């Protein structure tokens with residue numbers, strides 16, 4: 001009898017909370033949209049990101065030439081109407097390679113960042129909510145990972161696993177989770193004390209449900225910002241690793257690798273090395289504009 | 305009040321905030337005067353524009369988004385709004401000084417309190433370091449900070465709220481200002497400390513002979529301290545009178561509401577009364593009298609047209625249709 | 630105060646041990662046979678045997694780790710397998726070069742970044758503000774290896790002002806230092822601006838203005854000191870990002886520093902050298918963080934020392 005009563009109460013409480021949550025989410029999105037739209041650079045960043053996404057998805061249909069076709073007699077063609085930004089040392093069309101390269105950069109930007117965010121969020125929530133030894137262990141691990149200069153740590157991972165695009169996923173995930181874990185942990189710690197969490201705990205909601213339903217949604221604004229700003233970092237790391245020869249391997253059209261392979265010819269055929277770098281600059285800048293605008297727009301929600 | 309008794313007179317002051325969501329008229333066409341050696345109280349609920357009135361006088365409105373859009377502020381024969389930035393600097397902290405509501409955060413955490421008091425002295429009185437220090441210690445003694453010589457070298461976080469507010473008072477009075485603006489100087493303190501600080505201000509006023517604008521939302525404080533009172537609501541003056549008239553014969557329903565909400569020891573606690581409704585959002589104010597949505601005596605005309613400030617008896621003004629013709 | 634410093638130093642020790650453990654696991658345990666990983670090409674079997682014996686690969690992992698730790702504590706990081714010289718002496722020879730490069734880059738980034746951030750606040754929401762902040766983001770988004778190439782192209786090839794690579798005279802450090810400091814300058818400018826703006830919103834700034842201080846005096850005497858706290862933190866974090874950046878800049882400009890040692894070690898599959906270089910660089914980062922903590926406590930009297 002008592003139990004039934006408790007359940008009923010919990011049920012109606014939940015429903016009310018859900019409605020309130022839905023309403024809050026709507027106005028949250030509206031506010032966000034309004035604040036975001038005002039920031040012209042953020043909108044510009046968003047547009048560029050979308051253009052790059054379209055380019056990456058439809059790459060096979062847009063490229064003017066086969067990005068892998070080696071034509072030794074076409075070596076180092078200067079930019080012309082046929083080869084808009086010229087050809088490289090194997091006579092491959094650089095524009096086509098840059099277009100295909102956007103696939104690599106975007107996948108590297110999105111997937112490892114997402115993986116490391118998920119890992120970091122789970123670990124951060126566990127550390128913050130359960131506290132004690134597990135908290136200590138997770139956070140010291142994060143401290144240790146953050147103590148490494150990130151490029152050197154990913155280089156070590158690449159050395160051990162071998163240079164390949166797939167291993168960059170792993171290397172970047174290994175490096176990236178720690179910061180997310182720190183942020184999520186501190187938010188969990190403060191959310192844990194809030195009335196709605198204590199209330200949920202008092203009516204016997206399980207820990208997992210509290211973490212998932214009450215704590216996680218409140219971390220979303222910060223996570224979104226971390227995610228958007230994590231993407232350009234990952235893109236840059238991949239480019240750097242590939243530039244150092246421990247990332248993507250030829251003939252993969254990775255932008256960083258293209259700069260690396262082209263740098264020998266910087267004085268005779270500067271376009272080979274310089275143009276892929278411009279692509280990196282543009283996409284990284286676009287994501288940074290986007291993430292910055294997002295952070296400003298979310299500022300009021302992250303402070304709570 | 306004859307003209308040479310007036311220390312400060314504010315005429316038609318309008319301070320607006322130009323925000324993304326619209327124009328916020330934080331102070332909307334208010335006029336008042338502070339007599340020499342007098343204490344003017346400004347009272348009203350949160351958000352009615354008391355602090356913005358005070359900051360307007362010192363021209364410290366955060367710009368953007370805020371701006372003084374109209375009015376005159378006459379102080380010692382000059383219109384403060386016409387002064388150069390440089391002239392304003394020599395007035396602030398010197399001829400007009402201000403005490404803020406939050407003693408916890410109004411002092412810079414990285415400097416000792418002594419240094420912060422000495423800063424004003426060195427700025428306006430050209431004192432040397434040692435002379436400024438001696439003067440600061442003197443001020444600390446004056447405001448009743450025990451062990452002044454030791455306390456002067458402590459950091460704000462090492463002092464209690466009451467002591468910090470005393471430091472603020474020492475700082476504000478150290479150049480013997482002609483006008484002191486105290487913006488809720490005791491709100492953040494507990495009751496006994498409140499009484500001490502108010503008594504201190506009263507005593508020091510007699511000694512230094514300055515005028516005071518005392519902002520508060522506590523009518524009890526007004527009754528104890530002030531000569532004249534402004535009752536503000538939504539950036540407007542609703543009622544203006546000397547303190548006796550206001551307490552003996554409050555006219556505006558809003559003033560009456562505020563008076564009834566003072567906790568009274570002689571009556572039952574149940575009679576504790578609050579004005580119904582909420583402080584309105586300044587972005588979309590009602591037409592007509594701004595108080596009418598919360599007023600018990602609302603008539604048709606209140607909804608249609610806003611009343612003027614109307615002199616009912618000499619020196620007693622009210623903005624309410626009940627008393628107009 | 631002294632106790633506080635000692636406490637911070639003691640707190641860094643577990644991190645340092647953790648770093649060495651993780652590094653050891655990544656390089657020695659995960660690969661199974663680190664010697665096989667080191668020697669991809671065909672190499673005579675007695676070399677393999679020699680290196681295996683040198684590394685005591687037949688001992689259990691934890692014994693090898695503790696031996697590594699013990700030796701490292703005594704300044705012995707093993708022998709470079711390719712150069713056949715002690716790792717420690719190679720690193721010590723390279724360290725001054727990296728230090729000089731990183732220091733020059735850091736100074737460049739402060740000279741550019743801090744004033745830019747301050748000017749942005751003084752002129753906030755003006756064209757200058759937007760220009761500086763857009764430019765700062767631009768600096769952050771520029772790949773170091775790419776801006777290095779561009780600099781070489783312009784200043785060495787086209788203008789002939791500066792040597793493209795090498796490390797033989799002080800002017801050689803100009804280009805790598807600017808390239809390396811550039812992105813840090815962007816970070817510092819943005820951080821200076823945001824923390825200064827935040828401080829300017831504090832009540833005590835209003836108090837300072839009400840005292841009659843000029844806007845410049847408010848900024849210099851009341852806001853800057855408070856807003857330097859996060860900037861000091863970033864300066865420490867800068868150590869890590871400068872070292873990451875140095876890996877690339879040193880390779881491009883041929884600076885014989887720790888970063889280039891690490892890259893070469895990877896190319897030569899010289900595991901002991903790689904291990905030593907990374908451990909050393911991480912040690913520097915931890916020292917940087919420690920220094921920031923201590924500096925922080927000097928600036929902010931509110932920090933409790935117990």
Ligand SMILES: Nc1ncnc2c1ncn2[C@@H]1O[C@H](COP(=O)(O)OP(=O)(O)OP(=O)(O)O)[C@@H](O)[C@H]1O
Pocket residue numbers: 321323328330348349350351352353354355356357366369370521586
């Ligand atoms: N920066 C700002 N932007 C927009 N509106 C503002 C800003 N600062 C103040 N206001 C508006 O000015 C109005 C008056 O504020 P003010 O601080 O003067 O109130 P107050 O009477 O001092 O209240 P309290 O008793 O809470 O101190 C408020 O309603 C607020 O909406």
Ligand SMILES: [Mg+2]
Pocket residue numbers: 354355356405487
């Ligand atoms: Mg106020």
